Amino acid sequence: MMFRKAAVGGAVAGALLMMADVAAASGFALLEQSGSGVGNAFAGGAASAEDASTIFYNPAGMSRLSGRQITVDASMISTSAKFTGTGALPGDMGGNVGSSSIVPNGYFVMEVNPQTRIGLGINAPFGLQTEYTPSWVGRTNAIRSKIETTNLNPSVSYQVNERVSLGAGINYQRIRGELTSFAGAPGTSSMTGNDSAWGYNLGALYNVSPQTRVGVSYRSAISYNLNGSVTASNAPGLITPITLAIKMPDSFSTSVFHQLDSKWDVMADATWTGWSAFQQLKIMVVPTGLPAQTVQENWRDTWRVSVGSNYHYNDQWTSRIGLAYDQTPTSYAFRTARIPDGNRTWLAIGEQYKTSSKGAIDFGYAHLFVNNASINATNIIPNPGPLVGSYSNSVDILSVQYAQSF
Numbered sequence: 054m055m056f057r058k059a060a061v062g063g064a065v066a067g068a069l070l071m072m073a074d075v076a077a078a079s080g081f082a083l084l085e086q087s088g089s090g091v092g093n094a095f096a097g098g099a100a101s102a103e104d105a106s107t108i109f110y111n112p113a114g115m116s117r118l119s120g121r122q123i124t125v126d127a128s129m130i131s132t133s134a135k136f137t138g139t140g141a142l143p144g145d146m147g148g149n150v151g152s153s154s155i156v157p158n159g160y161f162v163m164e165v166n167p168q169t170r171i172g173l174g175i176n177a178p179f180g181l182q183t184e185y186t187p188s189w190v191g192r193t194n195a196i197r198s199k200i201e202t203t204n205l206n207p208s209v210s211y212q213v214n215e216r217v218s219l220g221a222g223i224n225y226q227r228i229r230g231e232l233t234s235f236a237g238a239p240g241t242s243s244m245t246g247n248d249s250a251w252g253y254n255l256g257a258l259y260n261v262s263p264q265t266r267v268g269v270s271y272r273s274a275i276s277y278n279l280n281g282s283v284t285a286s287n288a289p290g291l292i293t294p295i296t297l298a299i300k301m302p303d304s305f306s307t308s309v310f311h312q313l314d315s316k317w318d319v320m321a322d323a324t325w326t327g328w329s330a331f332q333q334l335k336i337m338v339v340p341t342g343l344p345a346q347t348v349q350e351n352w353r354d355t356w357r358v359s360v361g362s363n364y365h366y367n368d369q370w371t372s373r374i375g376l377a378y379d380q381t382p383t384s385y386a387f388r389t390a391r392i393p394d395g396n397r398t399w400l401a402i403g404e405q406y407k408t409s410s411k412g413a414i415d416f417g418y419a420h421l422f423v424n425n426a427s428i429n430a431t432n433i434i435p436n437p438g439p440l441v442g443s444y445s446n447s448v449d450i451l452s453v454q455y456a457q458s459f
Contacts, residue, residue, distance in 0.1 A: 086178075087124075097321060098324075100258065102115070106158070111268045111269075113220030115172050120163075121163045123160070126157070128451065129155050129451045130181065130449075131448070132153075134446045136191070141194075144192065147185035148189070152181070156177050158176035159176075174205075175205055177202050179202045193438045200228065206225075216259055217259055217260075224272075226251075227247065227248070231244070244282070247280070265309070305325045317364060319360075321360045323356065325356055332352065335347050346433065351387045361376070362375075368407065373417070378398055378399075381396050381397070390430060403418065414454070416451075416454075429441050
């Protein structure tokens with residue numbers, strides 16, 4: 054029974070949070086739902102409404118689109134995360150535990166009548182992956198971690214009058230996870246699980262003037278009950294069913310977009326995320342109903358603020374720039390090897406080329422300067438062993454987007 058608890062606890066600690074240390078946004082969120090937004094560091098996300106990706110940032114923005122539009126995007130997120138310190142076992146530092154992953158998304162908007170639009174978004178709001186070398190000093194805490202989410206977001210917008218538009222969407226989200234860690238010589242334990250859940254998003258867009266608009270947007274929390282099992286490589290007949298309840302945070306954004314003149318646009322955004330909903334991670338063994346492992350997380354609510362600008366050279370070419378500051382929900386006292394997150398500063402640039410009056414290609418690049426994240430893991434019961442040190446992290450994002458109206 055002691056081995057079973059150790060295997061289950063080691064395998065599922067932070068099961069849904071395994072990508073947090075390399076996610077582009079703080080915590081384990083992914084903001085990369087728009088290639089046009091990357092170039093501005095997502096400043097003005099709830100107010101810009103340039104293309105169909107507004108379904109994710111503010112569904113009310115669909116009211117600014119005419120006819121039908123398809124927008125597709127792919128973002129390559131390349132992360133670097135390097136640990137220096139000591140762990141429970143002798144070994145190496147784990148190498149660069151970051152990775153390169155592609156996050157695709159797509160959107161479709163259709164005008165029903167002059168006041169009403171409907172749309173569908175398909176994206177991945179949370180995820181990425183990380184993998185330490187099997188011989189690293191903290192292998193009792195984590196080796197391989199992976200999470201994938203798929204979100205279907207049907208939406209509708211209604212233009213109340215010339216100034217006000219409202220929008221709403223339903224989110225059906227599915228999550229899949231895999232986690233491995235060292236569970237005693239010579240084996241490793243592995244956990245896989247999945248679940249699906251529902252949420253919603255709301256938005257409003259107010260035209261202060263023909264040159265200025267303000268947007269507000271809310272995305273609901275989504276609660277999961279991840280069901281899966283744990284297996285051990287040195288005990289192939291041992292399969293233990295487990296369950297893990299976790300709540301993805303809600304968020305609220307306020308954005309402004311202002312056209313200075315025919316050449317310049319400026320925009321800004323402030324987004325609050327309710328990470329304080331995540332205070333404790335408790336993995337339960339299904340047959341016994343007893344906790345296999347408890348991780349005290351004590352995450353905090355965060356703010357992300359950004360500013361950006363567009364410069365229109367002519368009818369075809371537009372350049373973008375953006376700057377953002379993104380708080381981490383983690384703290385030194387409760388940081389774990391699976392979530393060595395730090396405050397980050399975004400510096401972004403982008404370019405748009407209009408292939409025709411109805412088509413546009415966007416390229417965006419952002420470099421994220423991530424603060425070093427110190428760790429002294431003592432908040433896991435049962436404790437997998439000491440892990441003391443610091444993480445040096447950075448992130449690069451490259452996005453390509455194509456929007457076509459018809």
